[in-house]
Amino acid sequence: MASTSGVTRLIVHPNDYPWGKVGKDSMAGRLTKNASEPGFQFKPEQPYAELWMGTHPTNPASLFTSPSTLLSKHLSSNPSLLGSSGHKFNPPFTGAKGSGTEDQTEGHVPFLFKVLTCKQALPLQIHPNKELAKKLHEEDPEKYPDVNHKPEIAVCLSPSFLGFASFRPYDQIVVFFKNTPEINNLSSEIQSSIDKFIKSPNGDNLRDVWEQFLKLSDNENVVKEYTERVLKEGVDAFREFKGEGFSEREKENLVKAVRSSREYYHGDGGLFSTLFFLNLVELKKDEGIYVGADGPHAWLEGEIVELMAISDNVLNVGFTPDSDKDDPSLVSKTVTCKSKTPQELKLDSKVFSKSQQGNTKVYNVPFEEFSILKISDDDQLKSFDGPAIAIVLSGEWEISEEKAEEGSCWFVGAGNASSWKNVGKGSGENGDPQVWVAFYDAQAEREEVGEK
Template sequence: MDRLSNTVRPYAWGSLTAIPELLGVEPTGEPQAEMWLGAHPGAPSHLDRGRGPEPLSAVIDAAPERELGPAAVEKFGPRLPFLLKILAAGAPLSLQVHPDLEQAEEGYADEERRGVPLDAPHRNYKDANHKPELICALTPFDGLCGFRPPHESAALLDALDVGSLKPYVDLLRARPEEAALREVLTAILTAAPAEIAATVDAAAAACERLGGDHAPYAAIARDYPGDPGVLAAMLLNFVTLQPGQALFLGAGVPHAYLHGLGVEIMANSDNVLRCGLTPKHIDVPELLRVVRFESGDPGVLRPEAGTDGEEVYATPIDEFRLSRYVLAADASPRPQLTADTPQILLCTAGTVTAGELTLRPGQSVFVPAHEKTEISGTGTLFRATVVA
C-alpha cells in the first residue's frame, strides 16, 4: 500500500475555496477544480517506494499483473481503467455528452484516418474508449442530467414570454418526444449566433425576474451570457444532490455539473462532445449522432448496504466500482479490504487508518491487487476498484 501525492487541476470553473477547505490548507487565490487520483497520463498520482517519487502509471507499466492483478489486465489491458477525482465546481462546467464504446471506437478510427491531430481544438475523440462516470456529492451539489419530458420544457420556456422562443415551445408540444428534443436542440445549436444570443439574453432577463424554477438558468446565464447552452440547459432535468447521493452518467446522456464538491469516478477516457456553456468547439452533427433523445428521471443513487459496513454505488459498468465506509471509533470488527483488482482509498472526512497509514481529508492510498488492508478510525473513506 502506498500513499499517493495527487495533482490539482486549475480549470477556470473551479472553486477558489472548496478543495483547500477539504485539505485544510490556505486557498491560493486561483481556481482549484479537480484533484486527480490515478494513472491518467495527463496528471498521474505519484508514490514513493524508496526510490523517490514515481508516477503511478510508471509503476503499473513496470509490473501490470502484480499491481492490477491478472483478471483486470486480461479484461482491460495493462492500465488502471478508472480515474478518481475530487471535483469542486464554482461555476458550470460545459454541457456535454459521452459516446458509448462502439461510437468512441468508430469516431477515434475516423479521426485517425483523416489525420486530425490529437491536440487539434476540433478533435472530438482523444482515445477509443467510452467515458461513463459517477458523481457523489460531498456537499449539496447542483447539476443537469438527461432530458425532461418535452411538455415540461415547453412550460418552462413558455413562461418566459419571449417571442423568439415560441417556435421551440410549439415543437416541444406538437412533435413526438424524440423528434421534438432532436429538432429543438438542433435549432438552438445551429441558429445564427447574433439571433440566438439575443434570445438567450431575453430569456436570462426573464429568468432573473421570475426566479423559482427559473433561477438556476439565470445563474448559468450570468456565467455564460448569450451562450445557446443556456437554452439547451432548460431542456434538461435540474437536480440537487444531498451529501452521499450520486448520479451515474451513461453514454448519450447530456449533463453538466453546476456547483458543489463531490467525488467523481470515470472510465479512463477524455472523450467529450460539447453542446453548450463553453467557448470550445461544438461538432453539431457528431453530437446529434451520440445524444440519446429520450426523457427520463435523472436517477439519483443512494448507496446500497454491502458487507462489513461497505456502502456501494451500483452502476452497470465494470471499469470502476465506487463504495464508501462511514466509520465509527468503536466499530467492531474492523473492515478488512481485499480485492483481486487494484484499489484507491480516499478519505473525505475525519481521520481514518488504512493499514499503517493515517489518512485525513483529501489524502489517499493505492492498494495493489490481492493486498489486504484493515481500516479503522472515525470518518468517511471512499473505495475505488475494478469489477473483473
C-alpha cells in the same frame, strides 16, 4: 516501492479550470496539501476544479515513495495488482503522436476518480461512445487522447449539489416550449422544430430540436431577455409550470440556475439547451446519480466525488465561448435521446457485504468498469479481485497500519484485504471522518455493484 500490505500511497494533482472554486473555498484545493507532493505550492487566488486520481496520462498519479515513478509504470511491472481488470479491459491508449500517451500505453486502472468542486456551470457536454471516440482520436489525437467511452457517476460531498443531467421527460420539455414567450423571437427554423416536437414528442424530434438550440451563440439577445425576465419575476416566471418536475423547490432551483448563468455566461445559448431540455438534479450529501455514455450533462454548483471510465474525451456545446464549442450536428447525432426522471438517475446504496464491521456503504453502479464506496468508521474489507484507489476526504486514519492524513491518496492492489482505522475520532476540515474508494471487483455481489 509498495508496502507489504499491498497498500501504496500516491501523489495526485489538481486541475485549475476557471469554473472551480477558488483557493481554500475549494475542497479539491484544500486536499492538495497531502494529496500532492511535499512542497506543493498552494495558490490562494487560484481556482481548484478537480483532483484527479488515476493513471490517465493527462494527469497521472505517481508513487509517494518514488515520485518519478508513475502508477501506470508500477502496474506495468506488477500486473497482478490489477487482478481481473488487467485481462478484462484493454488500456484505451494508442501512443499516437501528440496524444500525450506515447510512453504510457500499459498498466492502467479501468477508471478515473476525481474530487470535483464548481462555483459555476461546467461546459454543457457529452462524452463520445467507443465507436466515435476511436474516430475522433484518429482524426485529432491531441484533442481526443484515448479511444474510450466515458460513463460516469457523481456523489454529493457538500450539503447540496446542483447539476443538469440527461433529458427531461418529454412532457416537461413541452411545458417549457408552451410557456416561454421568448421562444417567439427565435428563428423560424427553431420554431418549426419546436412545433414538430410538441405535436409528436419522440427521440428523433427531440434530437432535431436540441440540435437547433445548440447552434445558438454565446451572445444571444433572446437568452439575455429571458434571463432578465426570470430574475425580475423569480419563481413566478414559472407560474404556469405544473406537475412532476415543477415543485416550488424545483422552480427555485431553476431561478438559481438562471442567476448563475447571468453572472458567468450571460447570453450563452447553453442556458436554453440545458434549462429547457435537461433535468436540473439536486443532490443532498451522500446522494449519487449516474450519466450513461452519450448522456448530456453540465454540473452547476457544489462538490462531488466523480468516477468514470478512464477517458478524457469530451464534446462541449454550451457554457463556453463559440470558438470552443464542438459541432452541434456531431453532438446531436451522438447523444442518447432517451428521457429519464431525476429519481431514475439516482444510485441506490447499502452496507457492503465485504465490510467486516458494517461501516462501509457501497453504491450500485450500472457500469462495468468501476464501483464506489464510502467508509465512515473503523472497518476491514475483504480483498477485491481488481484495483482500488482511495482518498481520505476527512479525518485522520490508519490504512493497513499506514498513517493516512486528510487528503492523502492510496492505491490498494487486487487480492489485498485492507483495514481502515479512524484514529482522529472527530470532524476534519472537510466534515465527518470519511474515506472514498473507487474500485473494480468482478466478484462482488451484483445487487451491490451492478453487473460486471
